[in-house]
Amino acid sequence: MALEHAILVSLLEKPGSGYELASRFDRSIGRFWTATHQQIYRVLKRMEADGWITAEEVAQEGRPDKRVYSAAAPGRDALTAWLRAPVEPETVRHELAVRIRGAAFDPAGTAGLAAEVERHRAAHAALLARYLAGERRDFPDPDVLDAAQALQHVVLRGGIEYERMTVAWLDDVLATLRRLG
Amino acid sequence: MALEHAILVSLLEKPGSGYELASRFDRSIGRFWTATHQQIYRVLKRMEADGWITAEEVAQEGRPDKRVYSAAAPGRDALTAWLRAPVEPETVRHELAVRIRGAAFDPAGTAGLAAEVERHRAAHAALLARYLAGERRDFPDPDVLDAAQALQHVVLRGGIEYERMTVAWLDDVLATLRRLG
DNA sequence: TCCTGCTATGCAACTCGTTGCATAGCAACC
DNA sequence: GGTTGCTATGCAACGAGTTGCATAGCAGGA
Numbered sequence: 001m002a003l004e005h006a007i008l009v010s011l012l013e014k015p016g017s018g019y020e021l022a023s024r025f026d027r028s029i030g031r032f033w034t035a036t037h038q039q040i041y042r043v044l045k046r047m048e049a050d051g052w053i054t055a056e057e058v059a060q061e062g063r064p065d066k067r068v069y070s071a072a073a074p075g076r077d078a079l080t081a082w083l084r085a086p087v088e089p090e091t092v093r094h095e096l097a098v099r100i101r102g103a104a105f106d107p108a109g110t111a112g113l114a115a116e117v118e119r120h121r122a123a124h125a126a127l128l129a130r131y132l133a134g135e136r137r138d139f140p141d142p143d144v145l146d147a148a149q150a151l152q153h154v155v156l157r158g159g160i161e162y163e164r165m166t167v168a169w170l171d172d173v174l175a176t177l178r179r180l181g
Numbered sequence: 182m183a184l185e186h187a188i189l190v191s192l193l194e195k196p197g198s199g200y201e202l203a204s205r206f207d208r209s210i211g212r213f214w215t216a217t218h219q220q221i222y223r224v225l226k227r228m229e230a231d232g233w234i235t236a237e238e239v240a241q242e243g244r245p246d247k248r249v250y251s252a253a254a255p256g257r258d259a260l261t262a263w264l265r266a267p268v269e270p271e272t273v274r275h276e277l278a279v280r281i282r283g284a285a286f287d288p289a290g291t292a293g294l295a296a297e298v299e300r301h302r303a304a305h306a307a308l309l310a311r312y313l314a315g316e317r318r319d320f321p322d323p324d325v326l327d328a329a330q331a332l333q334h335v336v337l338r339g340g341i342e343y344e345r346m347t348v349a350w351l352d353d354v355l356a357t358l359r360r361l362g
Numbered sequence: 363t364c365c366t367g368c369t370a371t372g373c374a375a376c377t378c379g380t381t382g383c384a385t386a387g388c389a390a391c392c
Numbered sequence: 393g394g395t396t397g398c399t400a401t402g403c404a405a406c407g408a409g410t411t412g413c414a415t416a417g418c419a420g421g422a
Contacts, residue, residue, distance in 0.1 A: 002276050003408085005283065009282050009283045013282075017370075018370080018372095022370095032275035032279065033273075033275065034274065036411095037370090037372095038373090041371065042372090045372095062417085063417075063418070064417070064418095066369085067370090067371085083290050084290050086300075087297055091215040093215065093271075094213035094339075095183050097213035097336045097339060098187045099268065100332055100335065101336055102189075102193075102264050103264065104193075104328050105190070105193045105261075116267065147288065150357055150360070151285050151361075154353060155281055155282055158350045158354075161349070165343065165345075169338070172338060172339075173339075176331055176334075180328050180332075184378085198399095198401090199400080199402095217379080218401085219381085220380085243399095244387075244399050245388095245400045247400060248400090
C-alpha cells in the first residue's frame with residue numbers, strides 16, 4: 001500500500017512521467033522499493049482520478065509525447081497523513097536463506113549452490129561499489145546538506161551498510177558450504 | 182513462488198500440520214519467510230493434490246483432530262530442482278526508508294517520525310536479543326554440528342547480523358533527525 | 363536491410379497475499 | 393457464568409504484484 005506514497009515522494013522531489021518514474025525505481029528508489037512500469041501506470045491513473053496528482057501533456061520531437069505528473073495538494077496531504085501513521089512491521093522474504101537451509105536435503109547440489117551464492121556475492125559487491133560511487137558523487141561534502149539531502153544520504157548509508165553486511169554474510173555462507181563439501 | 186519450497190524444507194526437517202507450520206513460520210522460518218495460516222492451508226491443499234506431500238489424519242484428545250503432512254518423493258524432487266535452478270534477484274521493500282525520505286516534505290512531523298524510528302529500533306533490538314538467546318540455546322558448541330544444523334546456524338547468523346546492522350543504522354537515522362529538528 | 367534497443371503508454375489474465383469472517387471444543391481466569 | 397485464548401481448519405472477497413503482449417516512431421549497428 002506504499003507504492004502511491006513512494007511515487008508521491010519521488011514526484012515531490014521532481015515531477016516526471018510514468019516512464020521516468022519507472023527508471024527512477026530502477027535506480028535510486030529501487031534501493032528500497034521496487035515497481036514495474038505496469039504497476040506505476042496503473043497507480044498513476046488512480047492517483048490522478050483521486051486528485052492526488054495532476055498531469056500535463058508534453059509534446060516531444062523525435063520521440064513519443066509524454067504525460068508529466070506533479071504532486072497536488074490532496075496528494076501532499078495524503079502523504080503527510082501516511083507519514084504520521086504508525087508503520088506496520090516489515091515482512092522479510094529472503095529466498096536465498098530458504099535455499100541454504102534446503103541444501104541439507106540435497107547434498108549433491110552443494111557445489112551448485114555455492115556457485116549461486118558466489119554469483120549473489122558478486123552482485124551485492126557490485127551494488128555496494130555503485131552505492132559508494134554514488135555517495136562520493138552526490139554527497140562529496142556531507143556537512144553542508146539541506147534536510148532533503150541529509151535524509152537521502154542517511155537512506156543511502158542504510159543501503160551501503162546492508163550491502164556490506166550481506167557480502168560479509170555470503171562469505172560466511174561460502175566458508176560454511178566449503179567446510180561441508 | 183517459494184512458499185511451497187519453504188514449506189517443503191520445513192516438512193523435511195519435521196512433518197507437521199498446517200497449524201504447526203503456521204507457528205513455525207511465526208518463529209524460526211519467519212526470520213526469512215512470512216506466511217499466514219490461510220496461505221499455508223491453501224498451498225498445502227495444492228501440494229497434496231500435486232502429490233508433493235502426503236497427509237495423515239491424527240485424532241487427538243481434548244483438542245481438534247489434525248492433518249499431519251509429510252514431504253513425498255515428488256515434492257523432494259521438486260525441491261531439488263528448485264534448489265538447483267538459478268535464483269531470481271530479490272526485491273527489497275523498505276517502507277521506513279520511503280518514510281524517511283518523505284520526511285523532507287513534512288518538517289512538522291519530524292518528531293513523530295523520530296518516535297516511530299525509536300519504536301522500530303526497540304523492536305529490532307528485541308529481535309536481536311531473541312536471536313542471540315536462540316543461538317546460545319540451539320548452538321552451544323558450533324564446532325560439532327551436522328550439515329543441517331550448520332546450515333541452520335549460518336542462516337541464523339545472517340539474521341543476527343541483519344538485526345545488528347539495522348539497529349546501528351536506525352541510530353544513525355535518529356542522529357540525523359535530531360540534527361535536523 | 364534487418365535487427366536490436368530506447369522512449370512512451372497501456373490492456374488482459376493470472377497468481378500471490380491480505381483481511382474478515384466462521385466453526386468448534388476445551389482450558390484458564392476473573 | 394462469561395470472557396478470553398488456544399488448537400485446528402477453512403471460505404470468500406479483495407487488493408497487490410507479475411507476465412505476456414501490443415503499439416509506434418526513431419536511432420544505431422551488423
